[in-house]
Amino acid sequence: MGSPAGGDGLPDEQPQRLVYVGSFYIDLYEVTxxxxxxxxxxxxxxxPENSNPRATLWNDRHPFPGSERHPVVNVSWLDATAFCRWEGKRLPTEAEWEKAARGPDGRTYPWGDEWNPAWANSASYWAGRRIDFINSTxxxxxxIHGEGARIAKAKGLNGEVLTLPVGSFPEGVSAHGLHDMAGNVAEWVxxxxxxxxxxxxxxxxxxxPERGAxxxxxxxxxxxxxxxxxxxxRDWGxxxxxxSGTGFRCAKDAF
Known part of the structure; x- marks a missing residue:
């Protein structure tokens, strides 16, 4: 675990280590x-609801028409664990998630080491060009202030959320065949x-860790x-x- 490509990632990805992860099952797709x-x-x-009404994509306990195959968002970690338990599964650990995403050769992105904006639902995809957004500004x-906000208003669900149906980027699958391990929604683990x-x-x-906040x-x-x-x-909540940008997928013990 830790950053690929020589250990040049963010501080919370350090130190880079080789970790053994035993067998497990994990869903090919994010929960829809x-x-x-x-x-x-x-x-x-x-x-699922958001404190911002425009980011809430359900009405009367049903998702907006046409969004059925989109990944569910506006779900908490507690909601995600409840769903997984209902299915007889659980959330993957961080280590399991990373193994499934990086594959046997430690890829920087699920498909390889080079960024491709056409292979994942991200800000670069909506910009329609290779733009890596090197800094937060x-x-x-x-x-927040420019083209992205206009795109979300024109194309987003409820003029706000730009998820896409799961599996919309087959070129971006991981070595193990998992879809949307980069982009679409962040995933609780x-x-x-x-x-x-x-x-x-x-x-x-x-x-x-045994405990945390x-x-x-x-x-x-x-x-x-x-x-x-x-x-x-790594991210957190x-x-x-x-x-409105977070969903999940489920995992299960192999034995």
Whole structure:
């Protein structure tokens, strides 16, 4: 684990280490609105909602028409774990997620080591050109104050959210055949987040710190730059937050 390409990633990706991860199952796709709808119909669980009404993509406990195959967003870590438990599964650990994304050869992106804006749903994809948004000022100029905001208003669900149906980028699959491991939505994983965890984590089947205040996310989302879509990049959120760019996929023990 840790940053690919010689250990030149962000501080919370250090130190780079070789970690053993045992066998497990993990879903090929992010959980969709359609699947989540079956869950709330069966259990009475609340529908996904955001504090910003424009970012809420459900009405009367049903997803907006045409968004059934989009990944569910506005779900908290607690919502995600409840869904996985309902399916007899669980969230993947950070280590499992990274293994599934990077493949046997430690790729920088699920498909390889070179960024391709046409192979993942990201800010670069919506810009329609190779733009890596090297710094936050450049990204904010595009996404918050400029072209990105106009694109979201014109093409986004409810004029806000630019998810796409799962599996929309077959060229961007990982070596293990998983879709959307970069972009579309960031994904909740099982672990507590600790920026210094790699310094003392075990080298076999790490499961994250024993306790914490925030949970880890992986994979980046439709509104993030290329640096946030690297297979080693780490993000986080509070257990009860429901971001419009975050969803999840499920995993399961192999034995």
């Amino acid at each position: 609105n359609e699947a989540y709808g079956r869950f709330i119909a069966s259990t009475g669980h609340p529908m 450049e990204w904010e100029a595009f996404w 099982q672990d507590w987040y600790d920026p210094n965890y790699y310094r003392s984590a075990p080298l076999a089947d790490p499961v994250g 925030i949970k880890s996310m992986r994979g980046g989302s439709w509104l993030k730059p290329a640096v946030s879509l690297r297979t080693s990049d 509070t257990m009860d937050s429901r971001p």
